[in-house]
Amino acid sequence: MESYCNNRNSMSCPRGATVCSRDSLGVGNSQTMNRCDHMTQQCRREANMEQCKRETNVEQRRDANMGKYKREVSVEQRRRQDCNSCCAKEEREGNCPERHEMKNRRVEVECVCQVNPVISCHRHDEMEHLGCEFPVVMAYVPWQQWGDLYDIECGLMQGTIFKDLNFIFCGERC
C-alpha cells in the first residue's frame, strides 16, 4: 500500500476542490502535487479493512469445521425443542419416533470427533459394565458386604478390622 493517495482526480476526493485542485488543473508537478490526506486516510482504512477481511477469512476457514458442527448442533437443538413441544406426551410414554431417531443420531451430530477425526471422544469406559441404571457423572459408593475380619490386634494396627476396607495407600500411582 502506498503511503499516499495517487488519485489526482479531484472529483473523487471529497476535499479535492481545495486539496487536489492544483494537480487536477495541470499546474502541479511531482514537487507541487499535494498529498490528499483525506484519501490517504481512506486508503489506510481500506487497507485495514482488507487485512481484517483476510484475517477474518483465515479465522473463518480455521473455524469452518467447528462452525459446521455448531450449525448441526443448533439444528439438532431446534429439532429437540420441536419434539419436546409436540411429542412431549408421546416422548414420556416412549412413543416418540423422532426422539428415537435422534437418539440414534446423537453420536453423529454432537461429537466433535465427527468433524475433526483427530479428536477422539469415544474412549473406552471402564465403568460401562455397570449398565444403564447408573446415570453418568453421579458418584456411587458400593455397599459394604460382610467379609473376613482381621484379628483385633491386627485390626488396630491396620486401622480397620474389615479386610475389604484395608487399601494400601503408598502415596504412589496405582
Place this chain on the structure above:
Amino acid sequence: MEKMCKEELKQLIRSTNFAVIELGLYLDTHPTSACALTKYHNLKNTLKDAIAVYEKNYGPLSIYGVKCEEEWTWVNEPWPWQEGGSC
C-alpha cells in the same frame, strides 16, 4: 485373662475397644447383620471382662471405674505423662 500382666490387659482393652467401635459403625448401616451382631456381642463381653479384670487389679481406667467410697482415688494413678502412666 486373669494371668495377663498389666500391659497385656491394657493392649487387649485397646484393640478390643477399637474392634467394637468398628463393628458398631458397620451395624449403623447394616442393623440386621447377624454375623456383625454376634461378633459385636462377643467382643463387647470380652472388653467388659478385660476392663473388669484390669480395674480389679490395677485401678480404674476411667472415672466410671472408680469404686472407692471413702476417698477419691482417681488421681492417685500416674498420669499419662508420668512414669508408669499411659493412655
